[in-house]
Amino acid sequence: MLELQDLVWKLPDGEPIINGISCKMDSRLVVITGPNGGGKTSLAKLIAGVEIPTGGKILLDGEDITGMDITGRAKLGIAYAFQQPVRFKGLTVRDLLELAAGEKLQHDRLCELLGKVGLCAEEYIDREMSAALSGGEAKRIEIATVLARNAKLMVFDEPEAGIDLWSFARLVETFEEIRSHTSGSLVIISHQERILSIADEIIVVADGRVRTSGSREEILPALLKGEFSCRCPQRNGGGCQ
């Protein structure tokens, strides 16, 4: 179980991004949603250890991991799919998947991993993870690196971004398979109704705070009615008050 206790993160100039988030994520599939700029990606980075909080605590299965770096958290079983896939000159798709898995992978396993994100291993395993890949291809490979880790906690930051409809449908199935057939938990940052509709729990984050949280049945209908949209009147067509 992941627990955040009064989590705070400020930029070096003091600008607050995360303003005291406290929540327990003990469901198998948690979706964090909310308006753009509300702090979702920052929260994902804090969980993965890409950033270290300036206040509060992060507990994984009761262990305080607040000060642990990204490598330490990875070894503890946290995997993170970056919103913007990282490109490498010289490293192939196979290289990255094998680094993620921590071992050499047989062709069947490579096929399985890439198949889960709608890619054919034959076409991709020997290709460089470089700018020669399209944004959607790179994004799917980024997600596959997380799937390869068999992690305790998998964090996906907007996995739908840049992915075509067919691959997205396959990805949603993959998330459901992980929930059904593995012991790992998923935290997914997403705006997509299709992903929200498979969540066990939904957390709405805005202005660096938890606006609301609860089961899908509790939260989704209200979300779809727009109840948690930005409260700033200017963004909604009115003047700032």
Next chain:
Amino acid sequence: MSDIKDINFNDITGEMLKVISDYDPVTGFKGAYNIREDSMCAGRKSSENITIESKTDKPGINITVKPHTVGETVFIPACVTHSDVDDLVYNDFYIGEGADVIVVAGCGVHSDGEDTARHNGIHRFFLEKGAHVVYKEKHIGTGTGKGLKKIDPVTDCYLKEDSCLEMDTIQLGGVDRSTRSTSAVLDKGAKIIVRERIMTDHEEEAITKFDVKLNGEDSGADLVSRSVARGNSHQAFYSVVEGNNRCTGHSACDAILADNGRVDAQPALNAANVDAALIHEAAIGKIAGEQLLKLCSLGLTREQAEEKIIEGFLK
């Protein structure tokens, strides 16, 4: 024609051959070969289609590949195994029409002494019409001596109609000074493809110079240099691609800097024909922070991530 039993080289050469030319002590070289050790021939063998003969006017050999020879490999490694050796050799390759062969030309310089150990190989390639050569060149320096280990290869290429030369060169490390000069003159439809990777560390210096003349219609050049400069090392990349006809030319220098490493890149294009399509690129910088983060997110330490990124970059 020599037999494989004629091979006679010291242990240092034996170790370097494994690295620079994939030498297998059990099976030896599969194909024609000439092994050079400390300015002397340490083994030679020709094949039915590839003849290796000593030059009569200066140190070096002539390698002649019969027309339409396909799938054969010729090995011409050179090793310097102690200091106070200044090896200069002239090797000429005559590749017959329609031949398709691999040339493996590694070079190792070892020094445990105070004086300079140097190998300077001057290679000329003459490719006849439709010939195709893959030229592999690995360079390494070893030994604990304070004497400089220097390798200064010169490669001059003359490519006739529709011929193609693919150069794959790697400097693996330990070479204190190197100046690598490559020139090529291309006729109609000829192509040259160069992939160069250089790693320097400590106080090492490496200079690369390319001078390619695209004289023939539809000739083409693709030069890509990837380098890593660590420690206080310095690298310089100079390329000149001259388009004198309808042609395509591309040169790129990608470099990663670490510690106090320095890299200069000066790619130049000279177009003398309205249909010459020439491009150059140069990118120099440290390892991107997000690359380190990504690999750390897979469980690697920062140091392991750096090594993996550099290993991939130079692969």
